[in-house]
Amino acid sequence: xxxxxxxxxxxxxxxxxxxxxxxxxxxxxxxxxxxxxxxxxxxxxxxxxxxxxxxxxxxxxxxxxxxxxxxxxxxxxxxxxxxxxxxxxxxxxxxxxxxxxxxxxxxxxxxxxxxxxxxxxxxxxxxxxxxxxxxxxxxxxxxxxxxxxxxxxxxxxxxxxxxxxxxxxxxxxxxxxxxxxxxxxxxxxxxxxxxxxxxxxxxxxxxxxxxxxxxxxxxxxxxxxxxxxxxxxxxxxxxxxxxxxxxxxxxxxxxxxxxxxxxxxxxxxxxxxxxxxxxxxxxxxxxxxxxxxxxxxxxxxxxxxxxxxxxxxxxxxxxxxxxxxxxxxxxxxxxxxxxxxxxxxxxxxxxxxxxxxxxxxxxxxxxxxxxxxxxxxxxxxxxxxxxxxxxxxxxxxxxxxxxxxxxxxxxxxxxxxxxxxxxxx
Amino acid sequence: xxxxxxxxxxxxxxxxxxxxxxxxxxxxxxxxxxxxxxxxxxxxxxxxxxxxxxxxxxxxxxxxxxxxxxxxxxxxxxxxxxxxxxxxxxxxxxxxxxxxxxxxxxxxxxxxxxxxxxxxxxxxxxxxxxxxxxxxxxxxxxxxxxxxxxxxxxxxxxxxxxxxxxxxxxxxxxxxxxxxxxxxxxxxxxxxxxxxxxxxxxxxxxxxxxxxxxxxxxxxxxxxxxxxxxxxxxxxxxxxxxxxxxxxxxxxxxxxxxxxxxxxxxxxxxxxxxxxxxxxxxxxxxxxxxxxxxxxxxxxxxxxxxxxxxxxxxxxxxxxxxxxxxxxxxxxxxxxxxxxxxxxxxxxxxxxxxxxxxxxxxxxxxxxxxxxxxxxxxxxxxxxxxxxxxxxxxxxxxxxxxxxxxxxxxxxxxxxxxxxxxxxxxxxxxxxxxxxxxxxxxxxxxxxxxxxxxxxxxxxxxxxxxxxxxxxxxx
Numbered sequence: 001x002x003x004x005x006x007x008x009x010x011x012x013x014x015x016x017x018x019x020x021x022x023x024x025x026x027x028x029x030x031x032x033x034x035x036x037x038x039x040x041x042x043x044x045x046x047x048x049x050x051x052x053x054x055x056x057x058x059x060x061x062x063x064x065x066x067x068x069x070x071x072x073x074x075x076x077x078x079x080x081x082x083x084x085x086x087x088x089x090x091x092x093x094x095x096x097x098x099x100x101x102x103x104x105x106x107x108x109x110x111x112x113x114x115x116x117x118x119x120x121x122x123x124x125x126x127x128x129x130x131x132x133x134x135x136x137x138x139x140x141x142x143x144x145x146x147x148x149x150x151x152x153x154x155x156x157x158x159x160x161x162x163x164x165x166x167x168x169x170x171x172x173x174x175x176x177x178x179x180x181x182x183x184x185x186x187x188x189x190x191x192x193x194x195x196x197x198x199x200x201x202x203x204x205x206x207x208x209x210x211x212x213x214x215x216x217x218x219x220x221x222x223x224x225x226x227x228x229x230x231x232x233x234x235x236x237x238x239x240x241x242x243x244x245x246x247x248x249x250x251x252x253x254x255x256x257x258x259x260x261x262x263x264x265x266x267x268x269x270x271x272x273x274x275x276x277x278x279x280x281x282x283x284x285x286x287x288x289x290x291x292x293x294x295x296x297x298x299x300x301x302x303x304x305x306x307x308x309x310x311x312x313x314x315x316x317x318x319x320x321x322x323x324x325x326x327x328x329x330x331x332x333x334x335x336x337x338x339x340x341x342x343x344x345x346x347x348x349x350x351x352x353x354x355x356x357x358x359x360x361x362x363x364x365x366x367x368x369x370x371x372x373x374x375x376x377x378x379x380x381x382x383x384x385x386x387x388x389x390x391x392x393x394x395x396x397x398x399x400x401x402x403x404x405x406x407x408x409x410x411x412x413x414x415x416x417x418x419x420x421x422x423x424x425x
Numbered sequence: 426x427x428x429x430x431x432x433x434x435x436x437x438x439x440x441x442x443x444x445x446x447x448x449x450x451x452x453x454x455x456x457x458x459x460x461x462x463x464x465x466x467x468x469x470x471x472x473x474x475x476x477x478x479x480x481x482x483x484x485x486x487x488x489x490x491x492x493x494x495x496x497x498x499x500x501x502x503x504x505x506x507x508x509x510x511x512x513x514x515x516x517x518x519x520x521x522x523x524x525x526x527x528x529x530x531x532x533x534x535x536x537x538x539x540x541x542x543x544x545x546x547x548x549x550x551x552x553x554x555x556x557x558x559x560x561x562x563x564x565x566x567x568x569x570x571x572x573x574x575x576x577x578x579x580x581x582x583x584x585x586x587x588x589x590x591x592x593x594x595x596x597x598x599x600x601x602x603x604x605x606x607x608x609x610x611x612x613x614x615x616x617x618x619x620x621x622x623x624x625x626x627x628x629x630x631x632x633x634x635x636x637x638x639x640x641x642x643x644x645x646x647x648x649x650x651x652x653x654x655x656x657x658x659x660x661x662x663x664x665x666x667x668x669x670x671x672x673x674x675x676x677x678x679x680x681x682x683x684x685x686x687x688x689x690x691x692x693x694x695x696x697x698x699x700x701x702x703x704x705x706x707x708x709x710x711x712x713x714x715x716x717x718x719x720x721x722x723x724x725x726x727x728x729x730x731x732x733x734x735x736x737x738x739x740x741x742x743x744x745x746x747x748x749x750x751x752x753x754x755x756x757x758x759x760x761x762x763x764x765x766x767x768x769x770x771x772x773x774x775x776x777x778x779x780x781x782x783x784x785x786x787x788x789x790x791x792x793x794x795x796x797x798x799x800x801x802x803x804x805x806x807x808x809x810x811x812x813x814x815x816x817x818x819x820x821x822x823x824x825x826x827x828x829x830x831x832x833x834x835x836x837x838x839x840x841x842x843x844x845x846x847x848x849x850x851x852x853x854x855x856x857x858x859x860x861x862x863x864x865x866x867x868x869x870x871x872x873x874x875x876x877x878x879x880x881x882x883x884x885x886x887x888x889x890x891x892x893x894x895x896x897x898x899x900x
């Protein structure tokens with residue numbers, strides 16, 4: 001952990017002209033988007049055209065909005081697929097043009113699109129590119145677009161979920177260009193001399209969460225919280241009724257974490273009791289009128305500031321059906337990546353399971369779920385996860401030529417569970 | 426494992442007999458399949474020991490390497506194997522049909538293709554390794570081998586690769602195919618034992634299946650007891666006949682099981698999508714044959730960056746299509762999606778076949794169908810739907826709730842002012858709609874291999890065959 005965030009950003013910008021590629025690792029909420037916007041303005045100021053690659057349409061729209069807010073004089077072209085309907089906030093921005101072909105955009109300072117859209121573009125080379133969320137991008141996507149730029153800045157969070165495929169890709173494991181690896185892994189294996197910078201401070205995670213997440217998911221690089229103990233407070237306006245759910249919310253408000261533990265039982269994925277508990281927690285949180293105070297001031301925790309996360313889509317559907325207030329975001333870890341809320345309620349991926357598969361042990365899944373909040377995170381789980389982990393040590397076959405990956409999902413799970421056990425209700 | 430398969434396994438355990446999890450057969454069965462049961466020397470990665478193979482269940486060929494550590498004997502065996510397999514494979518090349526393509530030249534496709542059936546997934550892996558050990562050998566230079574060996578190596582590599590391609594039937598692994606159609610009451614690992622799985626399907630679980638003296642392993646690994654007590658002494662005795670007869674005892678039981686399994690699968694009617702997938706297999710087979718005929722080099726040792734990405738894209742596309750086709754072909758597979766809320770089935774309770782949207786010239790026919798269903802529908806309004814009852818028809822979910830789902834048909838109901846007869850389901854008809862659709866979306870182009878970008882290591886070195894290939898470490 002060296003240097004201030006400002007110093008790191010300056011180092012990154014200074015490295016840009018010196019190397020073909022620059023990688024910036026960013027832990028959750030460490031100002032990745034701020035960096036992308038800064039770098040975009042920095043490059044655009046040189047007068048050279050820039051392309052920006054993001055992974056989803058939401059990410060692209062967010063970036064466009066932020067670039068225009070920060071640098072209203074820049075012109076931005078937003079490339080999109082045919083069926084895309086741009087949100088109203090985008091159309092109202094003055095310097096933005098939306099089109100399905102590069103020719104339709106005029107000649108903007110910055111052209112921005114998803115990786116999937118970029119793959120269809122050809123016949124032009126940009127001197128600069130910024131690839132956002134590069135750790136969530138599969139390397140075969142990078143292969144399709146790498147011919148479009150000369151130099152690139154790759155920004156992403158190494159702790160989140162790895163890209164995946166519906167087919168078994170073992171046949172390529174060990175190859176330096178394994179198409180199932182992330183864009184950054186492949187890039188660095190072929191260009192090991194590229195500089196890698198790390199943003200050292202998480203502005204999102206509170207002082208109660210940064211050390212836990214850092215220890216479990218970023219064991220060697222680490223990061224710290226931008227706020228200190230006491231800077232963030234979560235208060236419940238009305239008194240509780242002493243139910244476990246209320247006590248869990250109170251514990252979370254007090255300490256930033258809570259584990260609502262249900263009796264040990266093997267269940268189907270859409271565990272009725274656990275789903276009910278999650279829905280109840282979400283409902284109670286709103287009913288009790290939580291108020292969050294932080295360096296950004298005091299504001300009520302409204303439904304749009306709360307998220308519910310789970311591992312599987314059917315769990316998400318079941319939680320929705322169990323009566324969560326409709327304005328609250330309920331989604332899978334994959335789709336919560338890159339999002340931020342005041343309070344999150346998480347159904348633990350290993351809750352009620354008989355086995356701990358690689359999918360459920362993947363450290364990125366738990367990392368995403370445990371690092372979306374600015375104030376507090378409430379985890380719902382069946383008892384017995386520690387025993388389950390002990391009964392299922394990681395036994396994945398070791399593939400030759402594959403660099404060892406940290407953190408180990410099994411150990412990260414143990415680490416988080418150990419911390420949660422101190423906040424058990 | 427899905428909920429329905431788990432349930433079928435529990436029921437299998439309870440009733441003592443495997444339960445069907447498919448109503449139709451999802452793989453192609455050739456009229457004249459080549460059954461191939463290979464064995465390898467234990468402790469070696471790819472040292473062939475023996476193989477029993479043939480297209481006639483009454484006349485299997487037994488090929489044996491009487492001393493597997495002898496390189497000359499091994500490649501003599503490979504040449505013998507080529508003598509059986511190559512005529513079988515090449516026999517399908519003569520009868521072809523011309524296929525017209527949009528935006529491309531027409532090409533010749535074999536009207537039928539070879540099918541090599543192996544007992545299990547390990548057998549497929551062994552075939553791939555055999556191909557790897559043979560395809561770079563040459564008929565001249567150091568360590569020359571018979572000319573047919575490298576050619577067989579390329580074909581075996583092809584079949585082994587194709588086996589990993591979702592929905593392909595060129596080289597099915599028998600336990601996998603059986604497992605796709607029946608759920609036994611044992612674990613997935615135990616299902617890889619052909620004798621045990623077949624016992625579950627036919628007569629119920631039997632301890633005999635675990636006894637290597639009654640049912641020797643289906644290969645390629647052999648029974649350690651047999652290795653120590655029978656094979657080793659036979660090899661030491663120096664009598665080829667003794668080794669051959671010993672290995673025959675290990676292969677003959679599996680040979681019988683393989684044909685029994687083929688009969689079992691043949692008893693199921695083929696699903697509607699099987700023929701089109703087999704058509705793709707035939708096209709792929711013809712492509713490979715053309716590749717060889719043009720004198721292209723053997724498949725590379727490893728996929729390059731571009732080749733790997735292209736293969737991955739094709740496999741993902743095939744997997745998605747395979748999943749959708751199986752669900753459309755088979756109500757039992759569709760039931761899985763009905764459980765997860767991605768499909769629903771029920772009775773039509775109301776229709777408005779003449780419903781239209783828009784005015785004047787943009788007025789469009791959009792027949793409305795209301796379905797009463799007990800399924801948990803987890804689809805949002807606006808979701809595009811397909812239906813197995815009327816393939817090619819597209820629909821859109823309008824609303825769902827209280828057990829009633831309203832759907833409007835958006836395509837495939839005829840071009841007239843009124844819907845074509847039969848295009849809109851009648852009241853009382855049982856229908857199923859699902860968000861799974863097999864709509865082909867092309868994938869964006871990849872760079873040429875020579876234009877591999879710097880992020881992926883730059884252009885690869887070209888492969889030039891040389892004598893080094895023969896010096897390769899082998900065991």
